[in-house]
Amino acid sequence: AAYNKKLGQFQLTGIAPAPQGVPQIEVTFDIDANGIVHVTAKDKGTGKENTIKIQEGSGLSQEEIDRMIKDAEAHAAEDSKRREEAETRNQAESLVYQTEKFVSENEDKVPAEVKTKVEAAIKDAKDALAGTDIAAVKSAVEKLATESQSLGQAIYESQAADTAASGNGSSAAGDDQVVDAEVVDDASERK
Structure with a gap:
């Protein structure tokens, strides 16, 4: 700004x-x-x-406008780098926020060892964001993304295990019946 x-x-x-x-x-x-x-x-x-x-x-003379255009062209690479840095920081902040929210909402479903790794990755990302090294921010984001995926995987595995355990109990009752039927369209037989 x-x-x-x-x-x-x-x-x-x-x-x-x-x-x-x-x-x-x-x-x-x-x-x-x-x-x-x-x-x-x-x-x-x-x-x-x-x-x-x-x-x-806007209060700018034509000379000022021309000067600003030349300055913008001369500093295009620097501006591009600044934009990339801002986008990287925004992505990192968003990922940290979403991951923290996901962990807090699913705290009871996450194994302790996975939660510990994710929280460490969140801390590393926050520490990197506090500094000025964009390479460190990118590295921390990659690590957090990987740990976030393991978080999701752990939750799905937990749900699959719960579903399998509850599914085995209901099928043991033997109430499942398979009925074989044939559907006949009377309108096509009338022609």
């Missing part, structure tokens, strides 16, 4: 409180033939929408 020029501001209000990552906001930017920017933000869940129109009055 430090490198941005503020052109306008509006608020999208009336969005229901929701956990991180749940609300879906669609933002569109349209520039018409006259150089007027139309920005629309719409909450897909509630249908609430707000727009703003940004006209020439």
Whole structure:
């Protein structure tokens, strides 16, 4: 945000409180033939929408605009790196949040050794996020993703074992009957 020029501001209000990552906001930017920017933000869940129109009055001279364009072109690689870093951090924060939530919701279904490994991976990811080394963040995200998959696998194995145990008890009663039947369509026989 430090490198941005503020052109306008509006608020999208009336969005229901929701956990991180749940609300879906669609933002569109349209520039018409006259150089007027139309920005629309719409909450897909509630249908609430707000727009703003940004006209020439941005306070920039043509020389300043040309200078900014040249600066942007000169720093394109640096900006790309900064964007990749931001996306990596966002992905890491999201994975940490989702994994913590999943662990807390399924605490009774997760074996202790798997939970310990996942919590260690979460701690490593949080520590990496606190630093500035993006390679460490990527490594921690990969480790957390792997441990998260083992978490899901452990839960499914636990459920499969529970289902098999309860399934064996019900089939032992011998109440299952197989009925063989044939369906006849009377309408086709009348022709």
